[in-house]
Amino acid sequence: MKVTFPHMGNMYICVKALLDDLDIDYILPPFTSKKTLEIGTKHVPECACLPLKITLGNLMEAYELGADTVLMVGGCGPCRFGYYCEMHREILHDLGTNMKVITLEPPHGDVKEFLRRIKNLTNNAGIFKILHAIKNATKIAIAVDDLERLTFKIRPREVEKGAVNEIYNQFKRDVINLKGSKEIIKFIEETEKKLLQIKTDESFKPLKIGIVGEIYTTIDDYTSFSIQQRLGGMGVEVHRYVTVSNWITEHIIKQTLKLPRDLRFAKAARPYLGTMIGGHAQETVGNTILYAQDGYDGVIQIYPLTCMPEIVAESILPAVERDYDIPVLTLIIDEMTGEAGYFTRVEAFIDLLHRRREKKQVEGKYILSGN
Amino acid sequence: MKENTYYLGIDVGSVSTNFVLINENEEIVEKIYLKTNGQPIKAICEGLEYIRSRLNERINNYGNYGQFDNYSQFNEQSAQQFNYQSGIKSLVKGVGTTGSGRHLAAIIVGADVVKNEITAHAVAAQKVVPDVKSILEIGGQDSKIIILKNGIVYDFAMNTVCAAGTGSFLDRQAARLGIPISEFGKFALRSKSPVRIAGRCAVFAESDMIHKQQAGHSLEDIICGLCEGLVRNYLNNLAKGKEINPPIVFQGGVAANVGIVAAFEKALGQKIIIPEHYDVMGAYGAAIIAREKMENQQSETKFRGFEAADNVYSTKTIECNGCSNICEIIQIMSGKNVMSCWGDRCGKWSSSLLRYERIEAGS
Incomplete structure (x- = not known):
């Protein structure tokens, strides 16, 4: 089983940590690009919103790399996005990809069902291991968002234009080469230190x-x-x-x-x-x-x-x-x-x-x- | 000396490329309205050439007659000095560009300030009518509405849905009916009972016009109906319930169309002011902004000089295969030298050149 999942901003970092920690074999789809969008636009109904087009494009690109199972968040979504896991299931089926779609959500707040789905995914890993991995992934999600907030603060004040982007974009590219939440957390901390060393103009009021x-x-x-x-x-x-x-x-x-x-x-x-x-x-x-x-x-x-x-x-x-x-x-x-x-x-x-x-x-x- | 220096404003739009030269009092001394014809670089060079010849003429006139309006304070020496091209260049103390081709123009001419059309138009309108509250602007392919409150831009909108009602569409309809565009508005004024034309979409408007034509309505009534339909579309789709208070200024190429002006006045129940230089207001605004910036900064202009018009420019599009984005990189070449490039998402190409030549959105 080779799992994949669609992109949404920096979410891949914490999902990657989660899958690493649970020893699940996965394929990270290539970063969203024009090609992704083209694939998505071709197969998705025209009046569906852009996120469906892009996420489907991500999945198809991962499929070409050998993925066979899709992890999709439902988020118990009250908007269309919550239904997109079903849309993906149908479209991927129509395209003859034979990909399996697993929705990560507790239907009607049913935590047991949620854990059962994860358990299936992880070849019956222990409940403690699963909860621990989820905790670490959440920690990473928070750390990555803090990092992003830091770039929002430093970027307008940087003395040398482009300094933040250089470090931050490199972080986003290089993080995929790491394995496991420990390494990722360490890398986030290093990047944060680097960002804090950027010379800023404190008198500037953006x-x-x-x-x-x-x-x-x-x-x-x-x-x-x-x-x-x-x-x-x-x-x-x-x-x-x-x-x-x-x-x-x-x-x-x-x-x-x-x-x-x-x-x-x-x-x-x-x-x-x-x-x-x-x-x-x-x-x-x-x-x-x-x-x-x-x-x-x-x-x-x-x-x-x-x-x-x-x-x-x-x-x-x-x-x-x-x-x-x-x-x-x-x-x-x-x-x-x-x-x-x-x-x-x-x-x-x-x-x-x-x-x-x-x-x-x-x-x-x-x-x-x-x- | 200060009285004899000028600021250049350039507005490279989809349909027209306009040049305006203003003096230190922010009065327009030269202006030219050129068709872009899909070749902005050519239009920019042509405009530069024109401004150069006009400036040369001014200097020569001084040389021949001893005085010439703004040059009256010139002394003999400085006049001779300015007879050379380098001298003409030094007359221009600042350059501002605007319009959809503003970045391109900035690279070729060497601009001190690159501003979006909305700000440029607002600044120019405020110069002409200081207490203006609403600005209607209809250009070749876009239309805007700008609402000002207490002298600052308070709200704005640009057309999103369709180009119906912009200059290109009117041009096309005039050509289809075989009327010169300059006469188009006059036909509308002669109408006794305008027909109702759906103005929401250019395609529907055209088929509706043909339908009315075949039903036997007069040309005058159809054109008047079209003008009213387009104004209705503008107010519904763009203004969307924004409060349009007087004084109202109407600018952009379409302001020349008396039919549209009449339709606006009818729909709004207000008098509409058309500035004298309605067709070059964007360029005027860019020139004013350039002047203000240069005055505040007290720095040398980045203007490359009028020789810029003599160079041969070409653009080259390359597909970058560095990643899956496959960005289309546009390179502006002067001879064999790459002057600038943009279009990449990652900055690999644009930052390979000197930093000050990068296209910065906020520069």
């Missing part, structure tokens, strides 16, 4: 932008045209509440074990959207408000075309924009998205935020700097 929207498109660098790296390069500090580790701890672990969740966003969103309507719509609305309260300069919402929950959120955001006086830019992505038009909008948005900030600083007196 613009702060919060990223909200659909989870896949905000987390996955390929899909979002590396918007977080690009913004950092433009001297903007970004922040994003929705992360892989957040998703694992909040959605999978806490929901499964029925632990209290961090629901600040839901509380903030209540006047506008009082209930969970699927996807990350409530997070989008709530986090936008949290960013406004934290004094962020602006918010960028990103979602794949036809994402219903985010469309609802988008139509609510103008009210938030007005009430909290925070500008929001919405970017919609699908395989047709042209990079030039996308970044023209981002650039113009950054200009807008710069001027707003200047305006606030000069109190009433209008100056136009042009930068």
Whole structure:
């Protein structure tokens, strides 16, 4: 049995650690590329959202490398993504690949079923070993997200442009050559040290932008045209509440074990959207408000075309924009998205935020700097 | 000396390439509107050539008649000095580029500032109408709306759905009906009872027009209906309920179309201001931004000089096989030298050149 799984941002790092620790034979699909998207677009219904196209492309590329079993998270998903494991099963079957799809989720909160599925996968490994591996994988997910947050902070302040990207991109490439959670954790720590050694300009006060929207498109660098790296390069500090580790701890672990969740966003969103309507719509609305309260300069919402929950959120955001006086830019992505038009909008948005900030600083007196 | 220096703004759009030369008072002294014709590099060189000849003329006029508007403060010596090409170059103190070809133009000309169209248009409109609140801009292939509040850009949108209603589509319809585009708007004004045309999509609009034509409606009524349909589409799809408050400025090539202007005035119930240089506002904005930046920075311009127009440029596309992304790398060549390249995701190609020549989104 050769297991594979689709990409979603840096998730491959923690899944890799998990599979290494459980001694499961696996194939890491090649990083998402134009070819991945082409394969996905060819086999997936046109009106399905981009994440399905990319993840299917990942699986097909892994299949060509010899994978025969797919691990897919369902996340008990209340949006279409939760159903994509079934879509994959059907499409992979129609393509005659004979790949087996295992959904990693506790159906209706059934923890026993969840563990049974993992047990099957691991050739009946001991329950202690499984829990230990899950714990370490979660630890890695958190560490990787912390690392990413660190790059968000350092990148706009770096003195030599591109220094962060060099270290961080190398980390993402080299981490696949390691084996087991121990080595990976060590590598993360080393990378963190290297990042902290980068010379930064502490007097620089970057613009702060919060990223909200659909989870896949905000987390996955390929899909979002590396918007977080690009913004950092433009001297903007970004922040994003929705992360892989957040998703694992909040959605999978806490929901499964029925632990209290961090629901600040839901509380903030209540006047506008009082209930969970699927996807990350409530997070989008709530986090936008949290960013406004934290004094962020602006918010960028990103979602794949036809994402219903985010469309609802988008139509609510103008009210938030007005009430909290925070500008929001919405970017919609699908395989047709042209990079030039996308970044023209981002650039113009950054200009807008710069001027707003200047305006606030000069109190009433209008100056136009042009930068 | 300061009165005799200029700033160049270049707007390389899908349909037109515009050059504007402004003086220290931010007044337009020269402008040219060229068709891009799918060959931006050629258009850029042509524009440079034109500006060079006009500047030369100004110097020569001074030499012949002893004075020439802005040159009245020239003394003999400096006039002679400027008779050489290097002298003309030194007249230009800053260059700004904008439009979809802004990066390309920046490489060829050597720009001090590369700005997106939205900011450039907003800056230019504010120069002409300082208290402007709404800017409608319709160009060759895109349309924008910019809302300003208290003198700063508050909100903006660019067309996402379809190019219906932009200059290219109107051009095409005018050609199909056999009317010169300059007459198109006048036909609309003569209409007594405009027909209703679906303006949401260029393809549907065209088939709807043909249908109305075959039903026997007059050309005037159809054109007027088209203008109204496109304006309706603009307001529904782009403005999407944004508050359009006066003063409203309408710029971009399509502002020349009196039919569209009338349709906007009818739909909004407001007077619409068309700036004198409505067709080159993007380039004007870029020039103003360049001037402000150079004044703040007090640094030398990166302008390569007008000789840039004499070089032969070519672009080369290579597929990088370094990874599975198979990026299309575009190299801008001047003779055999690679001036710049972009298009790679990893930075392998773009950072192999000197850092300052890299395409930085925020530069």
